[in-house]
Amino acid sequence: MTLSSAQNSLIDQQHIVLDDMSWEFYEHLLNEVGDRPIRITYDSGNLEIMAPLNIHEFWKKRIGQLVELMCLERDIKIIPGGSTTFKREDKEKGLEPDECYYVQQADAIRFKDDLDLTVDPAPDLAVEIDITSRSIERQPIYAALGVPELWRFDGKRLNVLTLGTDGRYMPQDNSGVFPFLSIGGFNEFLMRFANEEHNIVVRAFRDWVVGLP
Numbered sequence: 665m666t667l668s669s670a671q672n673s674l675i676d677q678q679h680i681v682l683d684d685m686s687w688e689f690y691e692h693l694l695n696e697v698g699d700r701p702i703r704i705t706y707d708s709g710n711l712e713i714m715a716p717l718n719i720h721e722f723w724k725k726r727i728g729q730l731v732e733l734m735c736l737e738r739d740i741k742i743i744p745g746g747s748t749t750f751k752r753e754d755k756e757k758g759l760e761p762d763e764c765y766y767v768q769q770a771d772a773i774r775f776k777d778d779l780d781l782t783v784d785p786a787p788d789l790a791v792e793i794d795i796t797s798r799s800i801e802r803q804p805i806y807a808a809l810g811v812p813e814l815w816r817f818d819g820k821r822l823n824v825l826t827l828g829t830d831g832r833y834m835p836q837d838n839s840g841v842f843p844f845l846s847i848g849g850f851n852e853f854l855m856r857f858a859n860e861e862h863n864i865v866v867r868a869f870r871d872w873v874v875g876l877p
Contacts, residue, residue: 678715681799685711687753694749694758705800706751706758712800716762720793723817724762726857727791729866730850731765734842734873741770745787750809752781757805763791764811767841786810789841795819807831813841822851844876 690706693713697704701721705712716724728744735742743766751758764787766773772785790811792802795818806814807827814825814833824847825833826840839845853869 678717679796679799680713682711682713684709687756690751690758703747703760704749704758705760705798705802705805706756707800707805708756710800712798714796714798716793717796719819720762720795723795723819724791724793726854726862727793727815727817727822728763730853730869731763731791733866733870734845735767737870737874738844738876740767740842742767743770743774748779750779750781750786750811752809754782755808757808759802759805759809761787761790761806761811762793765789765841781809786812789813789815789839791815791817793817803833807833813839815839817854820855822847822854845873846876 685706686709687706690704690711693704693711701716703712703714703716705714732742732744734740745761745764745766747760747762748764749758749760750764766785767788769785769788773779776784786809788811790806790813792814794816803814803825808831810827812827814827816823816825824836824839826836828834838847849872853865853872856865856868
């Protein structure tokens with residue numbers, strides 16, 4: 665199968681939604697896109713293609729740096745997954761998180777190059793930068809893939825959501841992945857990036873997180 669010129673042109677646009685797309689087309693599109701910075705969301709035949717804005721990438725990098733620095737300073741096992749594609753054909757769902765991490769399940773996937781979510785665990789934590797609007801709701805996809813915790817950042821605040829037994833995400837005051845972490849404190853450092861020099865915020869965060877009980 666080859667993509668037509670019209671289909672190829674979709675990839676160059678910021679936001680495209682296609683209906684009644686087959687799983688085979690989704691898989692082929694993933695192969696064609698490769699490592700380009702493009703997010704492809706698939707949910708039961710509905711397919712969305714997005715190119716993240718610069719502001720979206722800035723915030724994802726900031727959150728990612730703080731999480732990884734926190735794990736380094738507190739000697740927490742972690743495997744960052746970045747924007748790896750996670751998908752399950754049997755559930756007809758797939759997406760790329762903005763950032764994701766294996767923490768409690770780090771040892772289970774440490775030496776695996778390819779993950780199959782029908783047998784391998786989903787990431788313990790996924791991060792969603794929810795600044796731009798999307799046409800396909802992503803929380804039900806994360807739930808179907810079995811991601812236990814989701815951090816959603818709307819440009820002003822990071823909210824923690826955990827997956828309940830009913831298959832829905834519920835807001836929480838604290839993280840189950842990092843029980844020691846004050847999410848309110850994490851938010852304060854995150855928002856300092858908007859007005860302060862990057863390295864100053866990172867150094868202050870490092871000192872703060874080392875002193876947490």
